[in-house]
Amino acid sequence: MMRSPMVLMYFLLIMSEGLAVSNRPRRSVSFQDMNLKQFKESGFGSLSSLMIRDDIGQLVVGARGKVLTLSLDDITKKTSEANWTVSSADKALCQMKGKHYKECDNFLRTLHTMEDGKMLVCGTNAFNPQCDYMTFTNGSVSLEGNKHVGRGKVPYDPDQRFASLMNENTLYSAASSNFLSTELVFQRHGLNPLKTEMTRSWFNEPTMISVSLAEASKNSEDGEDDKVFLFFTETAVEEHHDNIQVSRIARVCKSDLGGERTLQRKWTSFLKARLDCPFGGAGLSPLVQDAFLLQDPDNWRDSTFYATFTANSESSGACSQSAVCAYKLSDISQVFSGRFLAEMDTGTWETYTGEEPFPHSGSCINDELRAKGVMSSLDLSDKALLFVKSHPLMEGVVTPIAGKPLLVRTGIRFSKIVVDHVTSLDGRRHQVMLIGTDSGWLQKAVRFDGEDGRVIEELQLFQTPQPVNFLQLSFRTDSEFDRWRHPDVPNHRVEKQTCCCLPHPWVSSVPPMFP
Template sequence: MNSVTGLFVLSVLLCSTLSSWSATVNSNGAEFPRLSGFGNLSTFLLHSESGMLYLGARDAVIVVDTAKLSKKMIEWSVPEDRRKSCVAKGKTEDDCRNYVRLLEFLDDGRIYACGTFAFDPQCAFINISTFSLEKQDDGFIKMETGKGKCPFEPSQPYTAVMAGGILYTAVTSNFLGTMYDISRATGIEQERIRTEQSINWLSDPEFISSAFIQEDAKNNPTGEDDKIYFFFTEVAKEYDLYTKVKVPRVARVCKSDVGGMKTLQRRWTTFLKAQLVCEDRASGQRFNILTDVFTVQHQPGDPSSTHFYGIFTSQWEREELSAVCVYSLEEITKVMNGPFKELKKSCENWINPEPIPTPRPGQCLNSDQRELGFESSLKLPDKVLTFMRDHPLMENSVVAVPLMIRYGITYTKLAVTLTPAFSGQKQHITTVLHLGTDHGELHKVAVVGPNATLIEEITLFSAQEPVNNILLYKGEAVVGSPHSLVKLPILGCSLYSSCEVCARAGGLGCIWRHNRPACAMAKPGEVVEAEDLVRQCNKREGLCSPPVIEMRVVEGLRVLLSCVQLSPRPCHWDHPPGSHTRHHNYDLEVQITNKSLGIYVCLCDEAGRDQPPCRKAVYQLTLDNPRVEGNKAIAGSRHFMASHIFLFVIGFMLGGILLFLIYKRQGGMTVGGNSSSTLEKGRDLLHSTDTPQSPSSASLLSEAVPITEKRNGTLNGHGHSMHPGGHNGRHIYTNSSGLKLQESAVNLADELDGRERAGPDGEEEGLEEGLSEMEEAFSKMPCLQGAPLAQCEESSI
């Protein structure tokens, strides 16, 4: 028995050693301060003066000193009786805990915190000076209801913003998650108003973000009211199609709105919404799912210069993709002041739109309205409120062209910095996008005019930890996942350690100094063209004479050959005739067959049309298993990660077998245990992929992602993910550094799920036969034969 126990302990130590080793490699060659061991981080709140960062987590609120990255924690958990009651209502034990989803500063110096509290939202107060939850005289935590302030479900999309000490929220307002409200959640009871319970106002929305825009007293001659903006995706009722069409929206309410006197009592009288359009004009592709929004003032201190940067994806595309569009406050205001959507119809006969009454419905209070005697929304006439109730949607849309489009990548979070740079004697502002992925990576993209350039990729977390928070503070970024926190620098040309990467950051004003050698900021008046940087890098580093990367592959695999391009000039591939290929911007996807073997060369026009093309990458594909040979092929991080996860699984299975033997000898083994509950307890709230992935490169910049091509203002780059399919789900990803192997067969969770779901063929056939018999029986029922069509009714949106 002692020897068996010793072997079990040894296997566990082996597994933990391999796990920590993989985590070390995942740092992508750079050491960043890190905190881990959190439970489902979801909310960031920064105190800008002290630099203290408050985090909402599961059953806890945490404060982190951003300078030292040290932490303190206070517990806020659910009593056992409430948790059992929640489970009895059909919820999982893991969901029946307290997930802190809201943290906001109050005017009295306290923090207002709200959590799901076992599907019974509650709010509490945190004393900042002592960092403790305020308690009642009996010693229990002082709490108040959080309904309408915090979601019931931990993973429910939700947003909230504090405006003048009053909380405005967009959240589900019932236990089942079927009612949606945009409301003023705190303040005077009579002024707590919300949206009308109508699908014309909100139709199955997913709330994303919110922003409070306070008017500048000096530059507000019309006396316009302050406004709160909400961003969400909802099902469009104006499109009558065979399937539900989702559209991104922006909605606006006014801060002084207190509802109507008779019509729209305790409801918004200024609720207006408009569609956001993010469309690539070259291809006509439209991105209709909004996933995140970041608000920034292009001119600090000027609210009218506010811009909203959004991450979009598509409802109709099967492959992963992400696009970034930006909308100005001026454009949104123009649409909100435009015509209203009129969708009243009777069968096929459209009626004339209703005349717009005076004062204009949905308009915020201003000096002109006050002069006419409308000092409050309570004094608005019923005809104005009735029109407002029936016409919340605007006719025109807010249209933008994507700043960038990435295929094979799913971005989850966005932050934006505006970096000054010199172009000769003139100073310009470069927009830098900091994008978090669902695989724990942080991408930096510089946008200069219509050009978007991917500067660097940094892997911060494991592939199962998506980036769910990005905070920019004093030239650094604090990036969070559900379980970890990382701090890293984001400003300065010194971050780029090679001539090639420095050339990519030319839009930020960076120039490679060969005499040092180092990447430095260009001096005022110093002009270096992008093509000159390319020539210098080619001359000094020999980038037009890349080594031949030998790839030994197996027939049936899909291989992605990477080609990294500095300039927006075109690239093309020379490859064997008869090979099955597909272009992904500059990258080339190859289906491995006998005809696909041979030499693949990527040629790019780096220095102009009068110069010979530059050889950016050379690959030789031969049939064999992938292997490492000298400097010609370096195993990619996905291959590395797959092997260690495989060893981890073997060690875990060995430990389980030994533990089984121990229990068997002791007679304590129980047959028929339920493993699904254990898996359910350990699941994360936020979505993550099943297939483990490791960093894509050993440097700050993954060369597997091509640099941008200027096509109508879009960046058509392609990431590391591939289309589902292929043979056995195996894909190889390569770059100029070597070979990347992703082996989805090592995913233990997928294997177990597959075994549980896979049943005998007879059962599946029997199910199909049963469904066919039921369908035939229903078709013969008299009540379903010759059923009359529904009468056309008059509807309004």
């Protein structure tokens, strides 16, 4: 694991005039040409988590053995610091179990804000995960010392990918739950804990990518339940050849309570489907790297997932390629309302053509089901639950809008993505995509309604190539304004928004100009 000083960089991005005709950026800005402010501190490496707190004006950063806060108004200023280290006895025990001494520390990998303003922080704790709560009071962050078990909330291994989401003080996580990191589960913690079944048909050597909540209950006329979506990759059980990696999207219902007898404390609504992003040629399997949900406030079905993909081209010897694909929630819902695949006695997977129980497997409770006596998942029959348990995989494939990617780049590997709606003075709405790469560049693209995305600028965030592992948006506004120009959009004033990215072991804070 790399060890080096932390550098936090702050700079202003202004969208260029005009758009490139192709996906090659019209403007490329090198590190040397960036106007940077830097926060430096020696002996502080292995940055492992990041969280923006707009409400208190702080950037919260987790690392090996400590958490620090930086001012969002001027990130060169460290406002406070709290230490959470591992005892020598715990380190020794970790090494006795066969782990390297560099891994046997407390890497603080989970940071979430609770409804009361407290923060949940979880660390690997020498391969014995623990969590605690933090407060930011009178300009200083401090740990409460109320440590509790962090198993399943954060990985044991400081380098293993995982995903988590906090909603209404309820934590959803997709992470390993054992020392060897062989048991990966998607679970809900709290008063009504649920988790996935430990069967090959539910998860088969997965890599967890991201978790998002779609607020379907807002403005719903039929009592629709909110949905929680998980993006991941895994070895495809339905393929005839072994070790075929595919991208997946899974869905569960927020109000799922598990089964009364069958699937007790397990998801009764877990469904998954293959996620397609066609690029890179035949024989290449695009693997999802990140996903960002751009919510539609009026109709959740019009909300859109934007996801980055890389083509696994090592076996073909082709140049590496990356893409961004977009998916409407209405299209995703249609796939999850379709037919299922079933495993035959021969080991092959085929479309299930038998009788299906009521209601449709994996359905979320709504007014229609309540009218028929199904008030919660506890009212589902054993027959319906047994079908859910053995048929988690959908026959349909989730395909992107217009059946193709928004962006495709060659020789670049995309990592993280964030997206925002912007509105010009003429009332037209556009989507601005900020895409990180594994070499430390930020791709800035604009998507106009009905058109493909166009990369208009790329910026080198870091002098030495390293992946952008965290990318977040801040909605703090600034009193200063600048102009964003485009041939089809009248000049108008814009407010600053901040995007923060955290490669390992560096941090950058980027305030772009959004129209």
